[in-house]
Amino acid sequence: MLIFFGVAVGGLFVIILALSILMRVIPSLQPTQQLIALPAQLILYGFLYLALWIIVRVKYDRPLWVSLGWIASRVPPWQALLGGCVLSILVGLLGSAIRTPKVESPFEKFLHSPGWLLIFGIVAVVLGPVFEEIVFRGFIQPLLSRDLGETAGILLTATAFGLLHGPEYSGSWHYVLLITFAGACFGAVRSWSRSLIPAVFMHAGFNAVFFVAALSQANLQK
Secondary structure, three states, X not given: OHHHHHHHHHXXXXXXXXXXXXXXXXXXXXXXXXXHHHHHHHHHHHHHHHHHHHHHHHHXXXXXXXXXXXXXXXXXXXXXXXXXXXXXHHHHHHHHHOOOXXXXXXXXXXXXXXXXXXXXXXXXXXXXXXXHHHHHHHHXXXXXXXXXXXXXXXXXXXXXXXXXXXXXXXXXXXXXHHHHHHHXXXXXXXXXXXXXXXXXXXXXXXXXXXXXXXXXXXXXXX
């Protein structure tokens, strides 16, 4: 665990430092810093993958993806994908019930350029779910569940997942709570199926619905 967080934090520090230097050297990039943050996020995913590879392959000499739970599941991918779509609707209803405030999401910047929109869609629906799930439900949750029990592992991992996404929504507790709830659902599916694959597809379906909804709203406002 210490190796993972050491590489992850080190990678995050390098990325933040590089972006800060880039903004100072090229001030004209400051208005587009939210767009630049997207490739920076991909670089961070690379650091996280490197950390997991060091731990699983180098330290323990075990196959990476199998060790993280990328194995056959009794839950078909299409069912998990559909479950994620249904979950997104439920989260939307819960958001209305707790009256989530309107915040300017950084994602709105991506909706006004076809190129950035395509990149953002791939990251949100494909790369994001894969990398976030291998870190949270593939690596962190099993470790916490082993030491603290299944329920505590799911809830603590989901809480970390929600808090990590908080800055994207100005730190609003409403969104943190909703994302934590979604993370707990991903974790429950991971635990029940004993496979990471359903959690990835569920996460992808969840993100896909919100991506399409954001795109539709942007088109209506034109």
